């Protein structure tokens with residue numbers, strides 16, 4: 001059996017509806033050989049948790065343009081409550097330094113700022129996927 | 138680990154079910170053990186297969202159908218297959234975006250699978266994913282195939298009730314699809330009935346059906362507007378009526394064996410194809426050269442290729 005591709009949920013929580021960024025990332029990761037579950041914006045946290053669980057994704061990518069990243073700690077909490085601590089969360093978008101520290105403290109694996117090379121995101125997803133699968137093996 | 142996983146699946150634990158689905162999807166050793174453990178608990182679910190050309194509205198129809206099935210009682214599982222890129226292996230699993238209405242409902246479990254190079258409209262593991270959901274107690278399991286002209290036959294082997302969804306105005310494309318779907322559909326749905334030409338599509342289907350002879354069950358042709366739910370209750374009724382009529386996956390004896398044969402043929406052919414296409418075999422290269430030079434007939438070359446591939450697969 002050859003190496004199975006990372007499975008990634010690309011989603012947007014909160015109020016902001018600009019999903020160009022998440023579409024670009026989803027397409028890039030797809031073209032990098034990954035399996036992507038993509039959602040429209042405005043997802044509720046319980047829906048994201050249920051989706052991540054059912055699909056057994058390796059990584060959740062949250063795209064945030066406005067202040068939506070501020071609810072990511074609630075997502076982290078909800079994932080913990082559901083026992084999904086092995087799923088990594090990365091955040092992409094406009095995140096001020098002070099907020100970034102808060103997100104990392106809440107358990108977010110990495111924050112990607114505007115202009116981050118997409119290949120860097122793919123690299124990180126591969127790394128996190130490898131770590132999760134080693135953990136669960 | 139597979140023993141606890143099996144227990145979790147049987148108890149309907151969502152996390153265990155999700156893990157089990159990954160294990161069978163990735164064809165791990167644990168997945169094989171798990172399937173053995175679950176085997177005695179299979180066969181209670183009704184499996185509904187939904188196929189049809191890209192964009193016909195299959196996923197939207199699944200979304201509406203989930204609501205009807207929930208109203209009938211019992212939990213609903215969905216296996217939705219999307220195509221993988223043959224070049225990168227990547228996939229956008231987009232079906233469930235259209236299944237948003239009930240995705241928060243605890244009685245619904247939706248799982249997307251990428252086809253991963255499998256050509257028949259499903260994935261290699263779709264049938265096993267259905268088994269996991271069956272063992273987990275989902276009373277209704279809906280399988281959506283890749284939207285491709287060739288997906289009919291495979292879903293036929295998997296599902297108790299086979300639904301072919303067609304959009305209006307397919308024109309000549311219908312001709313291409315017709316041959317396959319006439320063999321397998323238990324129910325025809327002309328979706329997007331809000332669009333012009335729906336009536337014409339329905340008439341065409343009816344006249345095609347009129348030319349064929351059927352057994353006890355004659356496939357009805359229904360019209361739906363999946364995006365608003367019009368006609369979906371009728372579809373649920375037709376599914377129930379088809380179940381009542383006694384045909385289905387659990388048909389005993391020979392029917393079951395026939396289906397196993399077909400599944401075996403599909404999975405064996407799959408392995409064979411991959412091996413012949415991809416294995417680095419000097420013998421196969423030589424065979425291709427001989428074939429190209431016309432030194433060997435196709436029938437003889439086929440046989441030779443099968444032998445070489447089989448020998449190669451037997452090697453550890």
Ligand SMILES: Nc1nc2c(ncn2[C@@H]2O[C@H](COP(=O)(O)OP(=O)(O)OP(=O)(O)O)[C@@H](O)[C@H]2O)c(=O)[nH]1
Nearest residue numbers: 190191192193194195196197235284329362363364
């Ligand atoms: N007008 C109209 N549009 C519909 C109807 N049902 C679905 N659609 C639209 O048709 C498009 C395709 O719907 P899907 O449900 O994704 O179709 P599908 O067959 O699952 O597509 P694939 O999985 O990509 O093959 C979407 O934009 C739907 O909103 C309908 O009854 N009427």
Ligand SMILES: [Mg+2]
Nearest residue numbers: 195196231232
């Ligand atoms: Mg679909």
